Amino acid sequence: MSKRFLNPTEDPLWLRLLLGAVAVGFIAVLLLLPLALVFKEAFANGVSAFWTAIVEPDALAAVKLSLIAAAIAVPFNTVFGIAAAWAVAKYDFPGKTVLVTLIDLPFSVSPVVAGLIYVLVFGMQGWFGPWLIDHDIHILFAVPGIVLATIFVTFPFVARELIPLMVDQGRDEEEAAATLGATGLQTFLRVTLPNIKWGLLYGILLCNARALGEFGAVSVVSGHIRGVTNTMPLHVQLLYDNYDYAGAFAVAALLAMLALLTLVLKSLLEWRYADELAASHRH
Numbered sequence: 001m002s003k004r005f006l007n008p009t010e011d012p013l014w015l016r017l018l019l020g021a022v023a024v025g026f027i028a029v030l031l032l033l034p035l036a037l038v039f040k041e042a043f044a045n046g047v048s049a050f051w052t053a054i055v056e057p058d059a060l061a062a063v064k065l066s067l068i069a070a071a072i073a074v075p076f077n078t079v080f081g082i083a084a085a086w087a088v089a090k091y092d093f094p095g096k097t098v099l100v101t102l103i104d105l106p107f108s109v110s111p112v113v114a115g116l117i118y119v120l121v122f123g124m125q126g127w128f129g130p131w132l133i134d135h136d137i138h139i140l141f142a143v144p145g146i147v148l149a150t151i152f153v154t155f156p157f158v159a160r161e162l163i164p165l166m167v168d169q170g171r172d173e174e175e176a177a178a179t180l181g182a183t184g185l186q187t188f189l190r191v192t193l194p195n196i197k198w199g200l201l202y203g204i205l206l207c208n209a210r211a212l213g214e215f216g217a218v219s220v221v222s223g224h225i226r227g228v229t230n231t232m233p234l235h236v237q238l239l240y241d242n243y244d245y246a247g248a249f250a251v252a253a254l255l256a257m258l259a260l261l262t263l264v265l266k267s268l269l270e271w272r273y274a275d276e277l278a279a280s281h282r283h
Contacts, residue, residue, distance in 0.1 A: 039253050041246075042246075042249040050253070053246060054254060059247070061227045061230070062234070063232055066211075066231040068143065069146050069150045069214075073150040074154070076155075077151060077154055077155045077158050077159075077207050078158050080159065081155070081157070081159035081160075082158070082196075084159040084162075085158075085159055085166050086166065087099070100163070103163075105156075106152055106154075111214065111216030112217065114149060114152050114216075115149055115216060116220055118140065118149060119140060119221065141222065141223030141225065143229070149214070149218050149220070149221045152217060153214050153217050157210060158207055160203070161203030162196055165195075165196055173191050174187050177191045198269075201269065202266065209259055213233060213255060214233065222234060226238060232251055233255065236251045236252050239251065
């Protein structure tokens with residue numbers, strides 16, 4: 001009896017090595033090498049030059065604005081994601097499929113188009129532009145427009161992480177809690193939230209990373225006012241266009257550090273709570 005017959009699902013060693021080499025090669029060339037070059041250029045003139053570029057007033061303003069936009073967008077999308085996932089997973093209602101489709105809309109619409117939508121709505125010639133001007137309310141080329149654009153491009157992440165998880169878990173536990181007299185809030189805090197906490201955390205991490213790195217939609221609505229409406233990605237482009245390569249790579253390296261920090265936190269949580277994660281996946 002041949003070995004191949006005994007192990008019909010086992011691929012040949014050469015095929016496994018080839019596939020592994022292709023995967024590692026793609027990661028090395030398309031991810032690790034560019035990332036290494038960013039850090040190399042950022043620290044080419046030493047740590048002091050890197051720090052000087054980071055603490056420059058316009059750079060600090062860009063960092064602050066990015067953090068503000070993320071700090072508003074992530075909690076908003078967390079609440080929306082939980083509500084949307086709860087509605088889709090726990091209830092049957094007309095338009096349910098439409099709701100799921102609309103949640104996926106930012107994945108299919110270009111961020112630049114999303115920014116243009118806000119220009120059409122809140123711009124001087126837009127639907128609400130004249131009214132906003134009359135009341136001295138600034139949406140575009142100001143923080144509110146940047147926050148709205150960030151919310152739009154990031155709102156699917158939490159919902160999309162939770163919907164399949166909550167659909168898979170079903171409604172039995174919530175119905176049992178309701179039968180025992182639990183209120184809606186008690187059911188959510190004691191039954192639903194413990195079951196979805198890891199998916200929720202992953203969604204929040206992804207949402208935060210996307211919010212910090214958003215460029216297209218924010219670029220359209222920001223006005224590129226240096227030190228006022230430039231986020232970190234926009235500030236990188238501004239510095240690069242002005243041939244300040246050291247500053248551009250320094251801010252880019254800071255963005256990369258924040259992304260790596262997100263991955264490290266995710267990995268640490270997976271390692272620390274591996275048993276709980278495995279148990280939740282089995283259910």
